[in-house]
Amino acid sequence: MASPDSPVADLAIVNCTALIDTSAGRARFAPDTTITIDQGRFVSIDTHPEGAPAAREVIDARGMVAMPGLINTHCHAAMTLFRGAAEDVAVTNWFNDYIWPMEVNVGERDVYLGTLLAAAEMIECGVTTFADHYFFMEQAAAAVMTSGLRANLGSAFFSSQGPVGLAASVAFAEEWNGRADGRITTSIAPHAPYTVSDDDLVGAAEAATRLGVKVHTHAAEDIVQTNKSLASRGITPIDVLDRTGVLEAGCIVAHGNGIVPGDIPLLAKWRDRVGVTHGPKGYLKFALGPLTPIMDLTAAGVPVGYCTDGAASNNTLDILENMRVTACLQKQIVDDATWFTSGTALHMAGPGSAAVLGMKGQIGELRQGAAADVILVDLSGFHCQPLHDIAAALAYSVQPTDVRTTIVDGRVLMRDRELLTIDRTSLLAEFRERARWITDRSHGRTIQDYTAH
């Protein structure tokens, strides 16, 4: 029992089964645990609580698993507007015939609405942090503030925009880093080595170093890009990032399906500051060929995290789904049913994905002092029963709606499936109205060309 003069915490979660460790390919859970949270941080993860905690709010999580909030290491949140608008097409057509012409239509309000809808979707499936790479990022930041999520935001640019592209990306990163009580961090966000010049990559790396942020960029997205780079300039996209100083500055690499063996040492050299994002659902839909070499990257100590990319390619922003598809696929790809255990899958969701964003120890773990980003998952549904293996239930059985409660920075954003920061009806009404004309391509214009690289 807490004594009358114990410090009173903001929030306590009692009676939960807590995911307390995922190292060494095994997940360890502690039953009957009490988690206390104050001022946005975990005060204690008490696996042998004595009596009731002293807290202003207490959530009884009996029958639920408490686990670190999920991390989406790379997305284009506002592209929810284009969900389903470019289906069953190859990646070249997807860009040139659909997405880049449609993106001509995207304005500031669209980015706010698209990002806010993405935030609602992510809160509903247990994502507490996302790394976003898009345009009009002040609007994305506004949606982050409205929603209460944590995010790393990068203002995307092409060198075709001229010097203003890089400059605006740097200005955004400088202005917004640390905002929203620290929930917003930033990156410099060149689109990709095939749309951004080496000079601009050098500039991005220098600015990132100066500001203490990362570069967030697409690179070696598939083996075709790698082969084109080798053919046109004799080096891989990862080598381009190395030679321009981007890796040394620290980099979030999306998506790296085209990472070849020679790239691994380059990435390993900077593994304390470089990570690779992996969202296999969309890669399969695009028939991209070989996938991110997770086993080789992991062996070299390079962090890999889950991502959903945008809803225009991945359809959902569901990290649980991408974790599950990754876990299934990795066994098949490596031809070993004992590799990539449920514990490994959960480790990549927590510390692994946190490391990709340079936030290891800050998020992705239920650990004293870390940011209090935690979700409560109900495993009592038929589809999870019986609970012979909790980690397997989380990796292979759980449904998005089993996430009952989502907490970021100690603030409850969803309580028992009720969103507390976003009004469903008004958001959907305005979002649907904008989505009606966002797919118009009759103007004949485009923002970029994919075939030239």
Add this chain to the structure above:
Amino acid sequence: MASPDSPVADLAIVNCTALIDTSAGRARFAPDTTITIDQGRFVSIDTHPEGAPAAREVIDARGMVAMPGLINTHCHAAMTLFRGAAEDVAVTNWFNDYIWPMEVNVGERDVYLGTLLAAAEMIECGVTTFADHYFFMEQAAAAVMTSGLRANLGSAFFSSQGPVGLAASVAFAEEWNGRADGRITTSIAPHAPYTVSDDDLVGAAEAATRLGVKVHTHAAEDIVQTNKSLASRGITPIDVLDRTGVLEAGCIVAHGNGIVPGDIPLLAKWRDRVGVTHGPKGYLKFALGPLTPIMDLTAAGVPVGYCTDGAASNNTLDILENMRVTACLQKQIVDDATWFTSGTALHMAGPGSAAVLGMKGQIGELRQGAAADVILVDLSGFHCQPLHDIAAALAYSVQPTDVRTTIVDGRVLMRDRELLTIDRTSLLAEFRERARWITDRSHGRTIQDYTAH
């Protein structure tokens, strides 16, 4: 408006968007449709209804898609008891070290409980028909009757049981075919060509022909099985089924990942009565190597349907999930993002899976005269919005809980997520209690050996 003397139907679904056709790789939906159901069959799918239908019960499905109930073409329903009990192991260890020793513990009540829990799980995710292949099938039949689902039931046997195995399988098929107002159909269910003798396969085929049912068996589950068969007897497992008359009798083939090019003409010859079940989630988890050659089978006119196998390998009984994984994987495997469209995915879920069970035209379509198995799916969630492409939403975005209402044979089994035929609390209580000791392997016995084949 229905006139006062119109015939009064049992049930009408009004204001739905109906999936009315999936041929030629495209899904067609009709808005504002009224579906009327009487005596377990669709009376009309009225895409231009005039006025309110005359029906004893009317369900307003505004904002929902009505689509054919999903079909699980191969499972071992009662194995829900073993969900999560044999994770991250190769298939040989899975059988020999876990499943077959644990199955020593399975008794009649376990099969009832395991199947009823499976039924509850399937109703919740929109499955209306399942093909089951297990033991104590009278108990599975009882669970089918309790739940209200439709099922094709086969009593599994090994030749190691002696003549009683086949005889019992035949007796079950004869006794139970057509029961439960026709919702139960049956199969003869030899386990596999590597555990059942050719003589018993011949006997199974003869009995199936006599009874007008199919043989339901595992064959060519992976390329290893095919290669072992080729090495030990010079012919493939599919060829064994052909030579023993099983294909001619009609056969549900699970899982066919080891089907080789030379097998295709054998299957194509009997394509009016043979189909292949496909449940990729479990295959990936087992790292089974090449997957069912869906493109080749489809080109040869051989039906392919979705399945979940048992929850001990697949973890869930979610056909939507296996449809989604199949759709993603097929593009990647065939190296063509334009193949296996959302429409194709939905076609395989409906007429394709129905054909595997020999029930094309009877289930799997919203069509006048067909069995009234229909589900209502809510696409208003954030993760499905905006609805630029309804088929893509169903194939790639929808969550199990978006299935709001499940109807079998015109009877509502789940209404707005409330199960009407199964009591959740009492089922879970007894199921969990049995599941506690079902995994005991201390007895040192087993029901079969996998390594010898």
